[in-house]
Amino acid sequence: MSVIAEFTLSHPGLPMMDALEGTGVEFDVEHAAASDPDRPVLFLWATGGDFDRFEANCEDDDTVADLSVVEDTGDRRLYRVQVSAATDLALYPLDDRLEASRLGVTSGEEGLHVRMRFPDRESLSAFRPQLEAKGVDATLRRVYGENDPDFGGEHGLSPKQREALETAVEAGFFEVPRDATLSDVADELGVSTQAASERLRRGVSTFVRTNFD
16 A cells, blocks of 8 residues: 655755755745656746845756746746756655655755655655665655545645645635635735745645545
8 A cells, every 4th residue: 555755855965955055945846857867857936035046056056957947926936947967866766766756845944845655665664764875864754644544634735735724724714704815824824925825725736635536
């Protein structure tokens, strides 16, 4: 039976870690294409912080072969990032070997927060030691089945999605009539209305897929 695991990965050689340093930028990987597992192409939404500084840092980051802006909404940017073959920490080949799939990747102060599906616990057990063999600090946060009733009510949600949904519920955003606007929820989260809307949309979608598919 497949299992889902959440990790925090930390190592200065992980893609874009140097570029993010000191910028205040956080990203959420929307899509990854890995026709060449050693040089995946990432499409990621960046929010907060200094985008221009992040882009300048990418020019000096050996893990980034190419970066381009796909969309700029003002308070966030969608980037296309070609990971360099020079990095020793391309993790997609490991995913392929273990038949694991990534369900979500976000950046944070501690490193990369990764949510993955493994075909079985044997595959999961092999993942962490192989990361640590590369020098990556891999902290396992939780393990659960997709329909695990002991998952604590998070239902596969990322921390940001869960926070957004809880904030919206507590504020009365889902009441009829509404007791709070999207702007109210965004203010509570400390993000733009567009970022709050995206988190709520993805959170609701994830919740429904996890519980009703």
